[in-house]
Amino acid sequence: MWSLLVEPFLEYEFLRRALIEAIVLGLGFSIVGQVLITRRLSLIGDTLSHAMLPGVVVAFLLFGANAMALFWGGWITGFLILSASWFLFHRRRVEADAGLALFAVFSVSLGVLLAARTRTTTEILHLLFGNVLAIDQWILSMSVLVAAVTWMVFLWNYRSVLMALVDPVFFESVRPSSWWRVAFLLAIFSANLTVGFASLGAMMTVGLLIVPPLVGRALGRSLFGMVGYSALFSVLVSWVGVLISFHGEVPSGPAIVAVACAGLFLLQFLRLFRRARRVTA
């Protein structure tokens, strides 16, 4: 058992780093995902991943396949798109998802045009769908930093976050959004997603962003409980997912997300089963 579950991580450094990266991502996502689900913006990650293309292409053209440059390119583009759709939503009363979709398609089309001129499309697409088993050291450090900042902001402002989610009308009326606070929060969101894209790939990031928070919602009895369960669950599925990908020689991102989904289904099935037993008893 030990040799199956723990030894691979002691033996191979790349596996250890992949596990750490997945866990760190999961910790940050357990907060970001919870907020996105409550605000009904679950698929924002998917939209944003494509919308980051022009920034990534430009960074690639200027600096080549350099993880740091690609991260900055993606982060800044994501931040600009989120800010623009936030502006439309709050100042022009355009629905949040409609504004985001508008800027996202604009951005994707720009990105594809840029990429087409450079004939490096496949390389860039490969970069957009990262590989956690070959994680770059710089991205790993960045992920740790981003998750730490996300958790600090959450714990520091726990009650404000709670009120912003439970009663947004009250929150907005008492604390009118100042531009720097909005910019800071959007930068954190965007950074979380970018480190996810760079290491897990776009689609799998959405998986890790949504599934553990759903488990948290099923089990948690408070906001903190929801985030806590979600973080615990993502640690567990990262570990199992990376192991499956190692032993079964399959890609790591899909392994983690598939395990997470299976875990969620199993959990809900058990809850249904328990409820049924309680009703018949």
Added chain:
Amino acid sequence: MSGLKTQGIFLRDRDVALGYPGRRLVSSLSGDYGRGDRWVVVGPNGAGKSTFLRAVLDPSLVQSGSRQCSVAPARIAWLTQMPKLSWSVPCTVREFLLASLAVVKSSWRAVSPADEKRVDEVLARVGLSDRAHQAIAQLSGGQAQKLLFGRALLLNAEILLLDEPFSAVDTASKKDLWALLEECRPRTLQILVLHDPFDIIAAQAPVLRLHEGHSHILTPEEFRRVQERNFNVVPSC
């Protein structure tokens, strides 16, 4: 602004028109509304009653004229018929009040033991002590109203905006809410949107009637007489 407040005036309208872009709902509103006042807003659906309340918090709805409000947004409480709370985030009644306080104080270590004591006092005052650790999602319509009222008391609200506060409330809760309203009347400006003639007469307050973009004011006696004439009944309260 502060001059207005020292005179006890919370809201001063001079020829104000309210509405949304491309749609004007009410015009030529003028008047001073201040501490100890209670106003009832009536009118058919779509006449702009809720907009009248909303515009106190959202100045972008004021299309022309001048409106001065001497009360900070944190001191304006908005009690809707069905509070737009997100029930999917678990939050207990007590935590809801503590979080509201934290948002207003907005500083690190916002909530002190003294604040927690005040929260418990407010819960007792609005009759929700036994529900303190219950999730807000499990509250009934009347209890949710009491919770919002509790928040208004906790934050020392000076303007209370009540949008059909009794529509989802049973008779006993309604009585409790009226008692609370009466208790804060000397300190606050209360603006109520009401439908039921019985409630309107029970409010014992001037009535602002909005109709097809215009407004006129009825005294409680005038409103009562109109009711008698139109329906030939005298609601007794």
